[in-house]
Amino acid sequence: MKIITSIEDLRDQLSGQLRTAFVPTMGSLHEGHLSLMRLARKHGDPVVASIFVNRLQFGPNDDFERYPRSLEADAEKLAREGVYVLFAPSEKELYPEPQEYRVQPPDNLGNMLEGEFRPGFFNGVCTVITKMFSCVQPRVAVFGKKDYQQLMIVRNMTRQLAMPTEIVGAETWRADDGLALSSRNSYLSAAERDEAPALFHCLNTVADNVRTGRLPIAEVERSAMASLAQRGWKPDYISVRKRHDLLAPDAADLEAGTPLVVLAAARLGTTRLIDNLEI
Numbered sequence: 350m351k352i353i354t355s356i357e358d359l360r361d362q363l364s365g366q367l368r369t370a371f372v373p374t375m376g377s378l379h380e381g382h383l384s385l386m387r388l389a390r391k392h393g394d395p396v397v398a399s400i401f402v403n404r405l406q407f408g409p410n411d412d413f414e415r416y417p418r419s420l421e422a423d424a425e426k427l428a429r430e431g432v433y434v435l436f437a438p439s440e441k442e443l444y445p446e447p448q449e450y451r452v453q454p455p456d457n458l459g460n461m462l463e464g465e466f467r468p469g470f471f472n473g474v475c476t477v478i479t480k481m482f483s484c485v486q487p488r489v490a491v492f493g494k495k496d497y498q499q500l501m502i503v504r505n506m507t508r509q510l511a512m513p514t515e516i517v518g519a520e521t522w523r524a525d526d527g528l529a530l531s532s533r534n535s536y537l538s539a540a541e542r543d544e545a546p547a548l549f550h551c552l553n554t555v556a557d558n559v560r561t562g563r564l565p566i567a568e569v570e571r572s573a574m575a576s577l578a579q580r581g582w583k584p585d586y587i588s589v590r591k592r593h594d595l596l597a598p599d600a601a602d603l604e605a606g607t608p609l610v611v612l613a614a615a616r617l618g619t620t621r622l623i624d625n626l627e628i
């Protein structure tokens with residue numbers, strides 16, 4: 350595996366490649382990331398991964414400085430997965446001047462859920478992904494469903510901007526107790542790690558209650574938020590949405606059996622976790 354830090358070297362290395370499969374990450378790699386590499390291999394060749402902790406998508410009080418970084422261990426894991434190139438640019442390389450040209454997702458999708466609680470987050474994601482795609486020129490790129498709204502926004506962006514990259518979604522990789530793997534899980538204390546699967550259990554309860562249809566959805570969401578809060582969590586949202594546009598379902602949607610997903614974000618101590626479940 351080649352570790353490349355400059356855009357120019359990356360272009361040289363990948364010139365003439367028409368089937369590149371790309372997996373962008375922020376590093377601190379876990380089994381969920383590695384499952385994305387394996388899926389990428391099924392969709393193209395060579396597989397290119399990136400590691401870049403993108404300051405643009407962090408708010409002023411977010412964990413940019415604290416975000417875990419482990420480039421050497423990450424590179425070993427990627428090499429074992431048969432990744433051809435690891436692109437790991439410095440901030441100076443990717444943002445040599447203030448990034449004034451930005452890619453702004455539409456308000457409806459970009460300002461709800463994660464966008465509401467992390468203002469500017471999706472602007473930062475869309476901007477860095479557009480720039481990464483311009484560097485790597487992938488035919489396919491793989492994103493995890495754990496970041497459900499991000500996957501949808503990136504997919505819509507590539508379609509509306511006619512980018513020549515197909516977006517593939519990967520299932521969420523979980524620990525045996527149900528917790529979605531996430532780099533931020535490393536912030537959890539032992540006691541918090543024991544508590545953390547409650548978020549996924551809560552999503553399952555919501556899904557069960559929506560399926561039975563006995564309670565109004567708003568009531569199901571409220572009671573899920575309350576039960577997490579009672580366990581010491583600080584939930585930002587637990588929300589049932591339509592899978593295709595992430596809008597709240599109305600009675601006609603429920604009647605028609607429109608596919609739904611429940612999305613959640615909550616703080617456990619100082620760690621903010623997100624997860625979701627297709628119903």
Ligand SMILES: Nc1ncnc2c1ncn2[C@@H]1O[C@H](COP(=O)(O)OP(=O)(O)OP(=O)(O)O)[C@@H](O)[C@H]1O
Pocket residue numbers: 373374375376381382384385491492493494495496519520521522523529530531532533534
């Ligand atoms: N458990 C998982 N299963 C499948 N894909 C995942 C999982 N965790 C992360 N990914 C995907 O890996 C890609 C890179 O994500 P990222 O580097 O932010 O990792 P992360 O574990 O989500 O970290 P964070 O703690 O920042 O949320 C994204 O497409 C993300 O959706």
Ligand SMILES: CC(C)(CO)[C@@H](O)C(=O)[O-]
Pocket residue numbers: 373374375401403406474477478496499
């Ligand atoms: C897609 C991404 C690598 C962009 O920085 C990041 O948002 C992530 O790791 O999910």
Ligand code: BAL
Pocket residue numbers: 406496
């Ligand atoms: N996993 C998505 C990137 C972020 O939370 O900043």
